[in-house]
Amino acid sequence: MGIDPKSKAKFRTLLEVGLVSTKLGLTSFGGPVAHLGYFHVEYIQKRKWLDERSYADLVALCQFLPGPASSQVGIGIGLLRGGLLGGMVAWLGFTLPSVIALVLFALLLKGFELGNSGWIHGLKIVAVAIVAQAVWSMGQKLTPDRTRQTLAILAMVFTLVWQTAFSQVILIVLAGIVGLLLYRNKEVPLASELHVPIKRAVAAVCLILFAGLLFVLPILRQLTDYSWVALADSFYRSGSLVFGGGHVVLPLLEREVVPMGWISKQDFLAGYGATQAVPGPLFTFSAYLGTMIHGVWGAAVATVAIFLPAFLLIVGALPFWNSVRKSPVMQGALMGVNAAVVGILLAALYNPIWTSAILSTGDFVLAIVLFGMLIFWKLPPWVIVIVGALGGELFLK
Template sequence: MNTERQRTSRLLEILIVFLRLGLTSFGGPIAHLGYFRDEFVTRRRWLTDSAYADIVALCQFLPGPASSQAGFAIGVQRGGLLGGIAAWAGFTLPSALLMLAFAYGTSVFSGPWGEGILQGLKLVAVAIVAQAIWGMARTLTPDIVRGAIAVAAAVAVLFLETAAVQISVIAGGAVLGLIFCRNGDPTTTTHMHSGVKRRKAIVALVLFAAIFAILPLFDKLNSPALSLFGAFYQAGALVFGGGHVVLPLLETSLVGPGWVDHETFLAGYGAAQAMPGPLFTFAAYLGAVAFANPNSLAGAAIGLIAVFLPGLLLVYGAMPFWDALRRQSLGQAAMKGANAAVVGILVAAFYDPVWTSGVSGAVDVVLALAGFLALVILKAPPWTVVLALAAAGAIFH
């Protein structure tokens, strides 16, 4: 009885923590990783920096929404599969419900005040990502070799703008780690307890592949629900490089066949920029406004589940194998290089798109710096920085 009560309490804790993050995590997937690090590494100490970097590296390797996959993996480690589902639900539902409300005609970020608030939220992303880089660089690039790997990774991501560049950069970092980071005794400290049995992981991977393989059949069954599910599942299964990359895939899958018109698609995309939580919840909006049935609430549910499902199946299936690789001495050397590459990827993302799209003048520089100092020196809770910079953006813009 006590064990069951403790499990229920832990699941409730996971849900509440991620629900708060889902309500306050503005700024896109890179900023979300900063929020997660602050919450689970710095504040709650559920993870070490190395363990968190392992999760980030794994999720960057896989297609799908990296920040949502990272949150799901943290939930799985903390409370098993139900913990992962609780983490995903808590982080996803606030944004999904807001996008559903927008689909019914609610427009929050319109007019000069709304645009100013949106600009303030972009500056929140600047401060959050800068804080993440500051903390992770000190832990994961403590020597010249790993610092050089991080710099090389940042340069590669900035100048080689392809969908698969992040995967290549992390793989390259792992190779460099094998070559240059093998000095010293392998650590026996376990960083990442996946908590996933290999049998269950294999089932998840087979399910992912089986659904993907039968997608062409969905259009032939003359079922609008299956066709809508297939369009979203395919987009979620093929996207690499973060939430924004899914947008052209969704446009091709939904605007092309006539599920959604171009103007409605762009209106939802604009609203999604102002929402907390994962950008993939744009799918809830698209499912709700689809011209043909299912649409409304049923369409939103189909879109939301289908676009997230492939990424969650992949990360659940990969977790135990990733952990086994990391435990080997060669695996540990590779992870040192891969973790350094993750820092470089964050640096590149900080410049473009976080800095380039968020900072447009001296006032923005001052506000972003104030947010960074509040987080790093004053240890202010992230949600207070969100409110402060959103208000400042409304005032100054």
Template sequence: MKKTTISLPSKTPTVFGIFLLFLKLGCTCFGGPIAHLGYFREEFVLRQKWLTEQSYADLVALSQFLPGPASSQVGIALGLSRAGLKGAIAAWLGFTLPSAIIMLVFAIAMTHLQTVNNNWLHGLKVVAVAIVAQALWGMAKILTPDRIRISIALVAAIVTSLIVGILGQLIVMLGGGLLGWWLLTPPTQLPHCSLSIPINKKRGLVCLTLFFLLLFLLPVLALETESYVTTLFAGFYRAGALVFGGGHVVLPLLQTLVVPSGWVTNNQFLAGYGIAQALPGPLFTFAAYLGALSTQTPAGFVGASIALIAIFLPSFLLIIGTLPFWEVLRNHFVIQRAMLGVNAAVVGLLLAAFYNPVWTSAIYNLADYFLAVVCFLLLLFCNIPSWAVVIFAAVVTGLGWP
């Protein structure tokens, strides 16, 4: 069976060495997935010389094609190329642990913090409005550049608002894919460079099969057993498996999972989402906060670990599963057209979430509106880092403004 390989540097890093490299990035990579990919390029293409510019570009293209967190998927693939599955796990742990630990500590402290000062928590909800608006603005410019895709996004927003929950979200993504296949044409061929990571097709098929089996069977198992642990794992796995278009799109998927069920309140949800913006590393570590804060048992460290593993597991299975078939998939015209429609639909999904629950739970008066606009302008036009804007909003409201 044919395998593709890359020429390794003279000194192949150890698994622990991979962990340390990604731990450094997990502590310093602020700014979201696009910024993360820039840090990765500087570290692994320019400094470590693990791979060429062309090979790195192809990995990034694959991560954009798949659901899930793009930067984490690229990191998993890089670790995989250096030291197999152990390297992939080491890369993921290093990049994920710093923000996951902080989110866990924040969840544990939430009850005490709420009793001290609830104003700063409201500031986190207000800044979440600005951050989601910025993400929506940026995604819309890229993913809905024409009337057809704008229409798909608007219809998706309406459908998601009318059919609340995971059913509406699945209908929107499936419908977006069908409309994309029917109406859209990819503007250009994806840039080509042979992807060189040693994975055989048999292993890839096993991982892809497991990905779909878990996606469809976990909800059934959760219903049959009525177990909270199974329900928790199934819900976060589904969120990780269905997020197209960036980390912010996970917001509505997780909100419909944890708030209506009473695991966390809407205020707790939005406060945690706001603090997650101030941290380095992947936004998906928000799952650790939700798992730890849950009113159900287990919560705390165990709940955080279950939620974190569940939301990232689809990325592992998809990266290992699709790499052997990427050369075929990347040039499949039907898939490219469908993905254009799916990406437009997720803009609508985020638009619906922007109004409810983000806006409706945070903007109560003119002062809230003014603070949200100021934060949005700081993010969009002044290039102020998101972590700095989060701290600014929390301090302003914590001091009792207005």
């Protein structure tokens, strides 16, 4: 008997999602905002899996949800492309390379200092070029008029001046209100229909499960005094309460693991240094911590626990997103939100990406060359990563 054509097509789709997300997991250096730039190049510009407007709307949604925004965007694109399995495959491809690297760091290179390596500094400069390219591209499409350009600049100022865990969420809400007031009577192009291959009943179950675990795990921890439940609770709670990107999870995790005596502060900081040296999401720091606490199985539990809220939330939100984003009221609000996202990207380009990478004239020269390779020579991101790492090692040590 031959293989069902639908099954073959599904397999090819999942394989493509897996290959592209793994490529991103191996090459996406620079933190969550840089990841959005890499995603934009691979998923939107090269493969056109979503249009610019839909991608910006998805980014806005993930900025508003708690959890690692870049990972949620990747999961969301996988979900739209290949259903629940597509979302899982996209998450695994993007996450597994850095998880493996950090488990090896924990087992073999505990405390090894990588922060001063020339190639690591080169990769920070790569992030400058990638984010600058994302701001350039998204800004042209999402801030075409003076009003939205002004809103983007104000969002940048707001983000840089008021840096708290909830500032981005408040900014997104305010930008939505401003967009609603300014564009409520303006005709705007209808958003393209997003085909979400997930039933709303499944989405509702995921949202209930998210809230249920957040409530039940701390109770189970108190009742059982079982170390594996405590580990799952600590990392699930940390993943559920993070707004504003992966860096925000650090103080939450430190409060969970250092006072408990699970890991020393020195080893905690050493692991964070190692996390900066690998591509992929910053939440994979959990793999290092889990390995230090309970070995390889600890890494698995900690990694799944910290990413599970992000997965449940994006699966729960996406099936309702079409109705929300196509509402005439929401059209204007999303125009404001999308302009604010450009401002948030611009703020992140300056701090922490520019301020941690551009420390000399040589750094600036390399950043401009890499930016030109992306914008004018249209070279793929993996070439930029290699050139940036080599440039940092050879010329910037």
